[in-house]
Amino acid sequence: IAVTTGTGSGKTECFMLPVLQDIYENSRNQEGVNAIFLYPLNALIASQQKRMHAWCDALGGINYALLTGSTENREPSIEKKDKAKPQLISREQIRNSPPQILFTNPTMLEYMLVRNADVPIIEKSEGKLRWILLDEAHTLTGSKAAEMALLIRRVISAFKVDIKNVRFAITSATVGNGNTDVLKKFMSNLCGISEDQIKVITGSRVNDLPALTVKPKV
Numbered sequence: 001i002a003v004t005t006g007t008g009s010g011k012t013e014c015f016m017l018p019v020l021q022d023i024y025e026n027s028r029n030q031e032g033v034n035a036i037f038l039y040p041l042n043a044l045i046a047s048q049q050k051r052m053h054a055w056c057d058a059l060g061g062i063n064y065a066l067l068t069g070s071t072e073n074r075e076p077s078i079e080k081k082d083k084a085k086p087q088l089i090s091r092e093q094i095r096n097s098p099p100q101i102l103f104t105n106p107t108m109l110e111y112m113l114v115r116n117a118d119v120p121i122i123e124k125s126e127g128k129l130r131w132i133l134l135d136e137a138h139t140l141t142g143s144k145a146a147e148m149a150l151l152i153r154r155v156i157s158a159f160k161v162d163i164k165n166v167r168f169a170i171t172s173a174t175v176g177n178g179n180t181d182v183l184k185k186f187m188s189n190l191c192g193i194s195e196d197q198i199k200v201i202t203g204s205r206v207n208d209l210p211a212l213t214v215k216p217k218v
Contacts, residue, residue, distance in 0.1 A: 002137070002187050003171040003201045012048060014201060015133050015169040020055055020062065022130060023100045028061035032124050034100040035131035036155070038109065040139045045103045048135075049087075052101065056086040063088055063099035067108050095120045106151060113158050122158050129159040130167060132191070137170040140190065149190050156192070163192055 003011045019035045027034050039045045045066055056062045065071075065088040075081055075090040088099050098121045104112070112118045132152060134140070140148050156163050168191045180200040188195045 001169045001199050001201055002183050003169065004183070004203075011171040012051070012135075015131075015171065016048075016052065016055070018167075019101070019131050019133070020059065023062055024059055026130075027100050027128070028059075030100070030128075031097045032100070032126075032128040033098050033102045033121065033159070034125075034128055035102070035133065036109070036129065037101065037103045038132070038134045039103065039105055040136050041105070045105070048103070052103075053087060056101070062086060062101065063097075064101035064103065065089070065094050065099045067091070067094060067102055067104040067112065069108065091117075098124050106148060109151060109155065113154055126160045129155070129161045130165065131169075132166055133169045133171075134190075135171050137172040137187075137190075145186075145190060149192070152190070153192055168193060 001014065003014045023034050037045070037048070039048075045068065049066065052064055056064055063086045071094075072090045074092045081089065081093070086099075088094050088097070094102075095118065112121060132155070134148070156166065168187070170187055170190070180202075183200055184195045184198045187193075187198050
């Protein structure tokens with residue numbers, strides 16, 4: 001799906017809820033990355049963390065992690081680890097038992113594919129990747145879009161999955177110009193999937209407040 005509705009309209013729920021339902025039904029209480037959430041900025045990752053934490057905590061059996069430059073290598077405190085659940089808060093935890101949901105950015109994902117220390121993440125996730133989600137798609141222009149397209153293909157190869165079995169979602173409040181064919185072509189080239197697989201979800205503003213009527217003075 002390509003979701004192009006306005007800010008605050010529920011774009012996040014369009015992909016987070018299906019991901020959670022899929023993991024709950026098929027991969028609950030298992031290790032291995034099922035979904036990769038890619039954000040261009042760490043601040044955007046943090047803004048989604050609160051609701052993801054609440055949902056995972058309520059469902060049970062689903063873990064998530066933020067893999068960014070600020071993720072600690074090791075957290076020795078068992079108390080902090082337990083308190084953070086269902087979030088994995090260190091690289092050591094992520095490598096030992098990869099979570100079903102991984103929030104990261106393109107740079108860290110590149111590192112993960114080539115860094116020896118991160119090999120366990122990929123090995124334990126082989127054949128399990130089912131979702132790749134890209135937020136703020138309007139930032140993917142020119143060389144950034146080309147680099148992302150190549151990165152996606154490398155991820156598919158590294159995780160040893162068939163791209164036909166991976167579900168993609170891109171979102172932005174500003175991407176596209178109303179021409180769904182152009183948007184489908186962009187997403188097709190970016191993700192390496194057929195245009196006929198892509199559904200564009202748009203939105204329109206609805207004002208449901210009752211109209212104000214002014215009674216004339218007598």
